[in-house]
Amino acid sequence: MTDSVQDQLHTTAALGDENIRRAADLLTVSLEPALRLALQDVIGQVAAEISAQIAPGRVDVTMLGADADIRVTPPPVTPPAPATAPSAPTDEDEQTGGATSRVTFRPPQALKTRLERAAAQEQLSLNTYLVRALTAHLDEPAPTQAPSHGAGRTSGWFL
Numbered sequence: 001m002t003d004s005v006q007d008q009l010h011t012t013a014a015l016g017d018e019n020i021r022r023a024a025d026l027l028t029v030s031l032e033p034a035l036r037l038a039l040q041d042v043i044g045q046v047a048a049e050i051s052a053q054i055a056p057g058r059v060d061v062t063m064l065g066a067d068a069d070i071r072v073t074p075p076p077v078t079p080p081a082p083a084t085a086p087s088a089p090t091d092e093d094e095q096t097g098g099a100t101s102r103v104t105f106r107p108p109q110a111l112k113t114r115l116e117r118a119a120a121q122e123q124l125s126l127n128t129y130l131v132r133a134l135t136a137h138l139d140e141p142a143p144t145q146a147p148s149h150g151a152g153r154t155s156g157w158f159l
Contacts, residue, residue, distance in 0.1 A: 013025075
């Protein structure tokens with residue numbers, strides 16, 4: 001991955017004197033780890049974005065030295081339901097109201113870690129855990145407030 005950057009740096013430095021060629025050699029040694037980390041970060045971000053797009057499928061990237069091992073797990077293919085026979089709702093469909101939609105959620109890393117731990121403790125996927133937690137929160141009855149004009153007082157005309 002970083003070989004082409006190093007080759008370009010050496011080719012450009014070859015046009016200069018010995019000091020420039022030596023500086024290029026030193027730069028290639030110090031740039032390689034930084035380039036590898038930057039490339040790994042970009043590859044990880046791309047894999048995460050593609051995974052989000054094809055969920056419940058996913059993309060896994062494993063770096064083995066300079067080689068990237070990329071595995072794509074496509075989402076399961078489900079045949080379309082016949083128009084005359086409605087499909088039976090699943091437990092999760094009932095919790096979510098049937099159809100699902102995609103939302104991009106970017107919590108701080110510390111919160112994401114806590115959510116993943118909580119989901120794992122309940123042996124749920126992070127998505128299912130979030131759906132259940134948000135549904136429970138929204139289904140809680142709103143706190144009732146006493147009228148601001150005072151309880152038990154009545155004023156006005158009575159007929």
